[in-house]
Amino acid sequence: EDQVTQSPEALRLQEGESSSLNCSYTVSGLRGLFWYRQDPGKGPEFLFTLYSAGEEKEKERLKATLTKKESFLHITAPKPEDSATYLCAVLGGETSGSRLTFGEGTQLTVNP
Amino acid sequence: GAGVSQSPRYKVTKRGQDVALRCDPISGHVSLYWYRQALGQGPEFLTYFNYEAQQDKSGLPNDRFSAERPEGSISTLTIQRTEQRDSAMYRCASSSRTGGGTEAFFGQGTRLTVV
Numbered sequence: 001e002d003q004v005t006q007s008p009e010a011l012r013l014q015e016g017e018s019s020s021l022n023c024s025y026t027v028s029g030l031r032g033l034f035w036y037r038q039d040p041g042k043g044p045e046f047l048f049t050l051y052s053a054g055e056e057k058e059k060e061r062l063k064a065t066l067t068k069k070e071s072f073l074h075i076t077a078p079k080p081e082d083s084a085t086y087l088c089a090v091l092g093g094e095t096s097g098s099r100l101t102f103g104e105g106t107q108l109t110v111n112p
Numbered sequence: 113g114a115g116v117s118q119s120p121r122y123k124v125t126k127r128g129q130d131v132a133l134r135c136d137p138i139s140g141h142v143s144l145y146w147y148r149q150a151l152g153q154g155p156e157f158l159t160y161f162n163y164e165a166q167q168d169k170s171g172l173p174n175d176r177f178s179a180e181r182p183e184g185s186i187s188t189l190t191i192q193r194t195e196q197r198d199s200a201m202y203r204c205a206s207s208s209r210t211g212g213g214t215e216a217f218f219g220q221g222t223r224l225t226v227v
Contacts, residue, residue, distance in 0.1 A: 004154075034215065043116070043203055043218030044155065087154050097168040098143065100216070102154030 002027045002092040006103035013078055013110050021073040021086055021106045029093030033071050034100065035064050036087040044087055047073075078110045114138075116219035118204050124225045125194055133189045133222045137206030144187050145205040145216060146179055155203055155218075161187060162210050194226045 003026040013019055025033065032051055036044035048057045050066040057064050061082065063074045073086055085107045089100040117136040125131050137144050142163055147155035157171040163184040172178070176194075181187040191198055201223050205216035 036218075041220075043205075043220050046215035046217065049215060089154070097170070098145070098160045098162075098210075099157035099168060099171060100145075100155075101157070104153050 002090055002096055002101040004088055004090055004101055004103035006086075006088050006106050008106060009104070010107045011109070013075075013108070015079055015110055015112050016077045018074070018076045018078070020075070021108070023071040023073070023088030023103055024069060025071070025088075025090045027090050027092035027101075028095070030090060031093065031096075032091040033066055034089045034091070035062075035071070035073055036089065038085045038087055038105070047086075075108070078108075080110045080112050083108055083110045116204055116206055116217055118202075118219040118222050120222060121220065122223045122225075124227060127196060127226055128193055130190065130192045131194055131224065133191075133202050133224070135187045135189070135204030135206075135219060137185065137187070137204070138208075138217055141206035141208050141217075142184070143207045143210055143216070144181055145207075146187070146189050147203045147205065147218075149201045149203055149221070151201075158189070158202075191224075194224075196226045199224055199226045 005024045007022045035047040038044045048064040053068045065072045085105040087105045089102040119134045144161040146158040149155045159179045160168040161181040176192045179189045201221045203221040205218045207216045
């Protein structure tokens with residue numbers, strides 16, 4: 001069974017204070033790791049897909065990296081508008097079909 | 113449409129009643145997913161359609177839950193004989209390719225409350 005664990009559960013940063021969110025996963029045959037952002041009352045919004053260890057993707061102040069056991073979402077010089085819950089999800093091996101298995105998320109608050 | 117549209121946004125129903133939740137995916141998207149999300153948790157997979165074919169329903173909790181997508185576009189998730197434990201946010205997502213390996217776009221969800 002695919003498993004995803006995100007840490008920390010919640011993170012408070014000051015504006016400009018860089019940090020990283022962690023996503024540890026257990027799958028049999030990773031076919032993709034996904035990062036989503038979710039604002040209160042909204043559906044998850046896609047950020048990145050990573051497919052293989054060593055891959056990195058960037059978007060504005062966010063950079064996602066992937067190893068064989070975990071992924072990090074690095075936030076550089078965050079702004080208050082980066083406040084949201086960040087969700088990690090994995091698409092496992094063929095036996096997982098097309099289901100994404102999500103972690104419980106990290107709730108990020110960036111104070112001005 | 114511009115995004116995934118779900119209706120109703122909110123549904124309050126009495127225990128034992130049947131409910132139908134609707135999802136209108138992004139035009140042309142072949143894959144459609146239903147997820148359920150409890151407060152403070154990530155979405156939990158329910159079922160997946162490739163066009164009109166329901167290819168994976170392993171996440172449906174029991175036989176009171178069913179879903180269809182008869183013409184490969186709009187989908188309906190039906191819950192029969194609702195119970196209080198069915199109360200949750202139900203989310204639909206669609207993507208342009210099959211197999212789950214591409215980004216899925218989520219709707220705003222239907223908040224179901226069973227009283």
